[in-house]
Amino acid sequence: MKQIYLVVLLMFGLASGTYAQTLPPTEKAISQVNGVLWTQQSLEHHAAAAMAYHTASAALPRVIHGKLWASLEQGKAKLQRPAVILDVDETVLDNSEYDAWAVQNNQAFAPQSWSAWIRREAAPAVPGAVRFTQLAAKLGVDVFYVSNRECVADEADPCPALTHTQSNMARLGFARANDRAAFMFKKQRPEWSVSDKSERRAKIAETHRVIMLIGDDMGDFLPVASVERLRRGEADAAASEIMSHFGMNLFMIPNPSYGSWEKALPANPAARIPLLKGLEGL
Structure with missing residues (x-):
């Protein structure tokens, strides 16, 4: 296992901390460049994300005491903790x-390299x-993180992805980062085996x-079946x-890279x- 992990690290460039372009970029890699660069380097991405969170922060005191629910999975009790x-x-x-590593190395998303990135705890x-x-925590609101990062057990840990994610987020100062009960990862429980987050939202509700x-992503707000219906019109x-x-x-939160x-x-x-929907006869 250790040998396999070392190979993954070397493939991912984590041993040296550098990335080497060894092949001409594929069409798929080129199509991803603008999205990744916009996320990493544009002032606009920083502004858009900050604006979303500032607006959410301003709305939080109002919705705590309001009657507006946020999810289709919401239960009926109105006096529950927010x-x-x-x-x-x-x-x-x-x-x-x-x-960026994937683009530079003509790689698609893969569980091995993704696991190596999570283990690095560098996001x-x-x-x-x-x-x-x-x-939210200061206002008495419980924070939950529902993610499709997957729990794949190893010899020592039933969910290394969760352990490393918590460590990463705790160092950054996220509320409840040290509380395992705040996280709901894919396959963390047998019944959470699919990417649809509806069942996990229902559990919180x-x-x-x-x-x-x-x-x-729309799947963070709606059941997958509902999202598919809306996309079909x-x-x-x-x-x-x-x-x-x-x-x-x-x-x-804007994400131009994938979804x-x-x-x-x-x-x-x-x-x-x-x-693409473009003009005709211009």
């Missing part, structure tokens, strides 16, 4: 360094995220009034009602060009 649910990747932790915080969680959701009254809450108690929206597009970047 909770906010945040996604992890690209919502509270910035993984653009991993994305910085998304602007505004730490202060928001600290404010058994004991809490979910007053706010923050994420970077089909009617979904309940999901549409939740969608109307954006800016009130639902907040989206469930890509599933509705051809895998080949060149094949996506005809889907």
Whole structure:
């Protein structure tokens, strides 16, 4: 196991801390460059993320005492302790360094390299995220992190991804980062085996009034089936009602690099060009 992990580290460039471009960039890699650069270097990404969290912070005292629920999975009890649910990747932790490595090395997302990145515990915080969680805790709101980082046990730990994520987030100052009960990862329990987060949101709603959701993908706010219906342009009254809450108690963090929206597009970047809506006869 140690030998395998060392190979992964060397492949990922963690041993030297450098990345080496060894092959000409693929079409897929080139298509990712702007999204990764925008996340890493643009003032606009910092401003957009900070704006979302500042707006969420300003709304928090109001929604604590209001009647607006944030999720379709919300229970019926209205006197439960309030909770906010945040996604992890690209919502509270910035993984653009991993994305940059993938682009520079013509690599697709892979469990081995992703695990090596998580073990490094080097992801910085998304602007505004730490202060928001600290404010929520100060106001008596329980913070939960619902993520599709996967629990894959090793000899010593039932969920190394959770252990390293907690350590990463604790050093950054996130509220409840040291509380394992605040995290709900994919496969952390047998019933949480799918990427759809509905069941995990429902679990929180058994004991809490979910007053706010923050994420970077529509799956952080709605069941997968509802998201797919909306992407197809089909009617979904309940999901549409939740969608109307954006800016009130639902907040989206911009992520131009990846997401469930890509599933509705051809895998080949060149094949996506005809889907663009452009002017005719200009």
